[in-house]
Amino acid sequence: MNSEPPTGDELNRMLVTMKQNVLERTTESPRRKRNRNLGLGLGLAALLAIGGGSGALALGMLPSPFQASAPATPTSTPTPTPTVRPTATPRPTPTVAPVVAPVPSAPIDCATLTNGIDLTAFIPDPVYAPELLPKNYDRTTEAGLAQQGVLSCVWRSEAGSYSNVVVRVSNDVTTGTRWTSERHDAGDSSLGLGRSSVISCGTEGNSSCRASVVADPWWISFSFYDDSSWSFDPSPDAWSEDTARADVSSALRSLSTALVGLTPTAVWQPPATDWADATCSVLSGADVPTIVGSPELVGPAEHTWTEVGDGISDTKDSSVDCRWVLPLEAGDQPVADGSFGEFRVTIVPGGEWAYEPVDDSEPVSVAGADAATFVCVSLEGSSCYVDLLSDGSWLQVGYASGATPEMKGLLVAAAEAIVATRPAS
Structure with a gap:
C-alpha cells in the first residue's frame, strides 16, 4: 500500500x-x-x-468551512392566549320595594292653606303640630285618613289644655255632599257656602264648632275645640255662638279661596297585603277574652263613634277599629284588677309606612310579626298596647284604659293570636 x-x-x-x-x-x-x-x-x-x-x-477557491451561514429567519413563537377562567355570576341582591308614604290629594302645605285665618279667634296661643301621627291612640286614625289622601292640619294651644283647631281637605266630593245632606236632615244648619255646607256648635263647658263645605273639587272641614275659653275672658259673654259661626264661615271662605285652581294629586295605591280586606269578624278566631283573662268580654265588633265628628274623619278613615267590650248589663260594674273592661285592635292595611316605635317603647318578640314594640302611655288614664308589623300592615293590639305594664305578657299573647288570624294569601 x-x-x-x-x-x-x-x-x-x-x-x-x-x-x-x-x-x-x-x-x-x-x-x-x-x-x-x-x-x-x-x-x-x-x-x-x-x-x-x-x-x-x-x-482559496473554496468557501471557508468555518464561516457562519446566514441565520435562518426565526419563526415567531405565538403568544399564548390567556385562559379565561369562568367567574361565578354574583347573585343579585334581592330588591325590596321601598315603603312609600301617601301624599295628600290637595297639593298645598298647611301654612299656605291657612295663611288668611286668624287662629287666635278660636284657641289661645295656637301652635302648629307638624307631626302627621300624634303620639297617642289617634295615630292609627290619622294614618287611615292619610291613606285616603286626606290633608290634615292641626294646631294645639300652649295654654296647657286640649284645645285645638283641625283643618282637613279631601277630594271626595261625592261623600262630602252626601254627608252634609245627612247632617242637614239631622238638624244642622247651612252656611250658604259652595255646593253645600253645614255647621254645628256646642257650649257645654267649652266653645267648639265643626263645619264642612263642598266646593268642587274639594271637601273641606274646619273644627275647633277650646276648653280654656274661661281663662282668657272670664266674663259671662265670652262665648258667643253667633260670633263663632261668623268666624268659622270666614275661615271656610279663606280655605276655599286658597284651594282655587289646584288639581287633586293621583290616588295613593297601598301595597298588596293579606290584611287588605280584613274585617273584625276575622279576628273572632283569636279568642281574645280567654287569653287576656276577661271571659266576660264580647266581640269583636267594628267600633262606631256616637258623637259626630268633622265629617271627613267620620267617613274617610281606612283603618279597621275592632273592640271587645263588656255586655251592657255589666258595663257599669267595676273592672277587677288584672282584667279588661274593653280590648281594642286596630288594623291599618298597607300601613307599614306609618309604623314607628314611639318614645319609651320597648321591643318585644311577637310570633308571626315582622316587628313589634310594647308601649304604655298616660293621658286621661294609663294604657298599654302592642304595636306590630304584619305583611306590610300596621296593627295596634290591646289599647284599653286600665292596661298596665304588668300585663305585657297577656298583651303579647293576644297579639300573637291576632297575627295568627291573618287571612291566607
Whole structure:
C-alpha cells in the first residue's frame, strides 16, 4: 500500500473533487450541512498540513468551512392566549320595594292653606303640630285618613289644655255632599257656602264648632275645640255662638279661596297585603277574652263613634277599629284588677309606612310579626298596647284604659293570636 500523501497535480485534482462535493451538498438541511462542512473542513486542514503551499492556493477557491451561514429567519413563537377562567355570576341582591308614604290629594302645605285665618279667634296661643301621627291612640286614625289622601292640619294651644283647631281637605266630593245632606236632615244648619255646607256648635263647658263645605273639587272641614275659653275672658259673654259661626264661615271662605285652581294629586295605591280586606269578624278566631283573662268580654265588633265628628274623619278613615267590650248589663260594674273592661285592635292595611316605635317603647318578640314594640302611655288614664308589623300592615293590639305594664305578657299573647288570624294569601 502507498502510504505517501498526494502531492502536486494529484493533490490539486483531489481538492477540485472535494470542492464539487461541497457545492452539491449546499441544498441539504442546515443541520446536516453544518455537520458535513465541519467534517470536510477538518479533512482539508489535514491535507493542507500535509500538502503545503500548493494546497493553500487551491483552498482559496473554496468557501471557508468555518464561516457562519446566514441565520435562518426565526419563526415567531405565538403568544399564548390567556385562559379565561369562568367567574361565578354574583347573585343579585334581592330588591325590596321601598315603603312609600301617601301624599295628600290637595297639593298645598298647611301654612299656605291657612295663611288668611286668624287662629287666635278660636284657641289661645295656637301652635302648629307638624307631626302627621300624634303620639297617642289617634295615630292609627290619622294614618287611615292619610291613606285616603286626606290633608290634615292641626294646631294645639300652649295654654296647657286640649284645645285645638283641625283643618282637613279631601277630594271626595261625592261623600262630602252626601254627608252634609245627612247632617242637614239631622238638624244642622247651612252656611250658604259652595255646593253645600253645614255647621254645628256646642257650649257645654267649652266653645267648639265643626263645619264642612263642598266646593268642587274639594271637601273641606274646619273644627275647633277650646276648653280654656274661661281663662282668657272670664266674663259671662265670652262665648258667643253667633260670633263663632261668623268666624268659622270666614275661615271656610279663606280655605276655599286658597284651594282655587289646584288639581287633586293621583290616588295613593297601598301595597298588596293579606290584611287588605280584613274585617273584625276575622279576628273572632283569636279568642281574645280567654287569653287576656276577661271571659266576660264580647266581640269583636267594628267600633262606631256616637258623637259626630268633622265629617271627613267620620267617613274617610281606612283603618279597621275592632273592640271587645263588656255586655251592657255589666258595663257599669267595676273592672277587677288584672282584667279588661274593653280590648281594642286596630288594623291599618298597607300601613307599614306609618309604623314607628314611639318614645319609651320597648321591643318585644311577637310570633308571626315582622316587628313589634310594647308601649304604655298616660293621658286621661294609663294604657298599654302592642304595636306590630304584619305583611306590610300596621296593627295596634290591646289599647284599653286600665292596661298596665304588668300585663305585657297577656298583651303579647293576644297579639300573637291576632297575627295568627291573618287571612291566607
